[in-house]
Amino acid sequence: MPFARELQEATLLRRYKRFLADVRLADGHELTLHCPNTGSMLNCAEPGSRVWVDLHQRPGRKLPGTWELVETAPGELACVHSARANAVVAAGLEAGLITPLAGIQGVRREVTLAAGGSRFDFLLGEGEDSWVVEVKSVTLALGGGQGAFPDAVSLRGQKHLRELIGLAQSGQRSCLLFCVMHSGIRRVRPADEIDPVYGELLRQARAAGVLVLAWSVLPTPSGLQLAGELAVDCQP
Structure with a gap:
């Protein structure tokens, strides 16, 4: 891109x-x-x-x-342009480059699934086989290839996780996708030292069946390149 x-x-x-x-x-x-x-x-x-x-x-x-x-x-x-995360993820989804979500026909953006609920970044597919996808931009590098999210207490992020847990428990396929826009990050974890509530909710989300992914984006002065999947360590 x-x-x-x-x-x-x-x-x-x-x-x-x-x-x-x-x-x-x-x-x-x-x-x-x-x-x-x-x-x-x-x-x-x-x-x-x-x-x-x-x-x-x-x-x-x-x-x-x-x-x-x-x-x-x-x-x-x-x-640091956080809106770029959704743009590059959208391009990756449409091109089938985010392999765990590849092959699903139809990408809708900014979707609200229930009255009073959050607006999620993407809805892939239709009906029982659809996926709800929420994207979070990761730029906090801690050294040694380690990255973390969030970089401050995120009430909005906590709300998204609670709703993703509810969706997963109701049978809706759900995904939290960390878009890692930092070339020095090779693995991601929740920043429990910054927002312990978010970290605990992330672990609950994974246990409830929410697919938790991290995908690397390599920034250069020429543009952004979707690079590949990274490990997510949810352990406290």
């Missing part, structure tokens, strides 16, 4: 107010850009980090571009 435009390298000065980031371009100019990430961005927003940004000014837009990538360690890149 190539980026629409060539990304520009810059230096991160600071990330603040959740959706704003100040960067310094190679020519010394400083800009305030959109930071498309609602999480804490733990280990991904250190001032002085090498970053890549999409500079694109269009009518009606207040900011001149978007922060896309960050180097979190030498040679290790993360995509």
Whole structure:
């Protein structure tokens, strides 16, 4: 999945107010850009980090571009644009590249299954053979190839897990897919030290029959490449 435009390298000065980031371009100019990430961005927003940004000014837009990538360690890149996770997963599902879910005809996005319930990212197929899929973007690298989710207490993530458990118990095929958008992560676990409730719910979900997958996406300044399945360790 190539980026629409060539990304520009810059230096991160600071990330603040959740959706704003100040960067310094190679020519010394400083800009305030959109930071498309609602999480804490733990280990991904250190001032002085090498970053890549999409500079694109269009009518009606207040900011001149978007922060896309960050180097979190030498040679290790993360995509901080969290909405990219759903886009690359959608492309992977439609191409049959996410093998445990391959061969299912029909991909619908942003589906609500019951009144008052959460909106899930994907519904694959129809009827009794359909799958509900919820995607979570993972960028928290802990070193040694280990990644974790979430990077802050996630009440929304907890709610999704409770509803996935209920769906699985009712007979609906359900999947939680960790989209790992960090080149240094080779396995994933729940971040019990950050959100122990989420970790316990994830273990309950797997026990209830929710399929828990992690898929690697390799970020580069040229684009994002779906790379393959990673191990998920749910042990506390």
